[in-house]
Amino acid sequence: MKIKRWMAQFFFLALQNPFLQNFFTGTIYRGSSKAVCVPSLHCYSCPSMPFSCPIGTIQFIFDYAKMLPYYALGMIIGVGAIFGSGTCAYFCPFGFLQELLYKISPFKSRQTLPHIFRHTKWLILGIFVILLPLWQHIPAFCAYICPAGTLEAGIPILLANPGYRDSAGLTFVWKMIFLISLILYVMREERAFCRYLCPLGLLLGLFNRVSLLQITLHRHSCKSCNVCGRSCPMGLNLPEEINAIDCIKCGECVKACKFSAVTRSLKIISVETKNDFFLK
Amino acid sequence: MGREGILRGIILVILLFIAAIFIYKGIFIPIDDFGTKEINLVKTNGNTFCQSCMGLYK
Numbered sequence: 001m002k003i004k005r006w007m008a009q010f011f012f013l014a015l016q017n018p019f020l021q022n023f024f025t026g027t028i029y030r031g032s033s034k035a036v037c038v039p040s041l042h043c044y045s046c047p048s049m050p051f052s053c054p055i056g057t058i059q060f061i062f063d064y065a066k067m068l069p070y071y072a073l074g075m076i077i078g079v080g081a082i083f084g085s086g087t088c089a090y091f092c093p094f095g096f097l098q099e100l101l102y103k104i105s106p107f108k109s110r111q112t113l114p115h116i117f118r119h120t121k122w123l124i125l126g127i128f129v130i131l132l133p134l135w136q137h138i139p140a141f142c143a144y145i146c147p148a149g150t151l152e153a154g155i156p157i158l159l160a161n162p163g164y165r166d167s168a169g170l171t172f173v174w175k176m177i178f179l180i181s182l183i184l185y186v187m188r189e190e191r192a193f194c195r196y197l198c199p200l201g202l203l204l205g206l207f208n209r210v211s212l213l214q215i216t217l218h219r220h221s222c223k224s225c226n227v228c229g230r231s232c233p234m235g236l237n238l239p240e241e242i243n244a245i246d247c248i249k250c251g252e253c254v255k256a257c258k259f260s261a262v263t264r265s266l267k268i269i270s271v272e273t274k275n276d277f278f279l280k
Numbered sequence: 281m282g283r284e285g286i287l288r289g290i291i292l293v294i295l296l297f298i299a300a301i302f303i304y305k306g307i308f309i310p311i312d313d314f315g316t317k318e319i320n321l322v323k324t325n326g327n328t329f330c331q332s333c334m335g336l337y338k
Contacts, residue, residue, distance in 0.1 A: 034326030035319045044326040052326040060325045061318065071306025071318045078299030081292055143332035157329065167331070210291045 005250060009096040016093060022047035026160025037072050039079045040092040041200050045153035055200050059129055059139035080207030088194060088201050089250035094148045095194055098186045105187035112189055112235045117196050118246060125199040143171060147182050150175040190233045205245035212266050213249055215242045221261035231256035
């Protein structure tokens with residue numbers, strides 16, 4: 001089942017959180033690795049996080065320097081060109097959390113929001129990540145939306161630092177309401193944040209069609225049984241939407257297909273094989 | 281390798297080249313007269329509590 005991928009996700013979760021003791025002191029890591037952006041929605045104010053979040057970095061550079069955030073974009077383009085949004089499936093701790101919540105949920109559902117809601121990500125990217133930081137000097141995605149920041153930074157730092165609690169106003173109340181609502185909804189619809197709201201997944205997904213990591217449909221083997229579609233954690237209409245912007249290349253469709261009609265490979269031209277470590 | 285594969289290969293090389301230039305620019309090229317580089321800003325930003333991350337905007 002998903003055990004190999006969950007092991008990989010747990011490994012990367014541990015890799016991105018080596019300073020767990022900082023949760024008790026309410027401080028954050030300040031070493032040189034903070035200059036490294038990693039392709040996951042993991043708040044740089046999270047006490048245990050040694051790296052930086054690319055979406056936070058993009059907003060900060062737009063806000064502070066009024067210039068194109070070359071460094072963060074370079075990382076996103078480089079990672080996207082190789083893996084597409086495959087890092088969402090393996091590297092992002094918030095994606096992992098959503099999968100675990102859905103796994104234990106007593107009220108999961110196969111019903112999804114209408115497809116048009118998937119375009120909300122474009123609005124989030126355009127308005128909250130680009131326009132508001134540029135024109136209003138507000139890192140608006142972090143300030144008003146990012147549930148990872150609330151969960152990983154806001155709550156633990158306020159818990160460990162009583163002095164900050166007086167500063168928590170209506171915005172924090174809004175962020176808590178949003179976080180709780182999202183958690184409840186994620187238990188109903190798998191990876192709902194990734195499906196409808198995540199700007200990082202959108203940016204990485206732009207490279208899905210050309211990235212080295214490709215999911216390939218072999219139409220001559222496809223029986224149109226739709227097993228792949230039912231296995232997709234992103235609720236995509238498979239096999240038509242293989243490698244679409246919303247595809248996270250997790251390989252669940254590859255595992256689900258009994259006819260080897262769907263394969264995944266790290267090659268420019270996909271070959272007909274299931275020789276993939278995470279699928280064995 | 282078919283035509284689609286060649287095209288994808290060319291696009292990939294271009295993308296990786298752009299990524300390398302962007303990352304090089306972010307790490308080595310100063311953005312102001314004080315010699316500040318973009319990566320310095322990233323590190324500074326990552327070194328401080330971000331009030332917005334904590335929802336501390338009133």
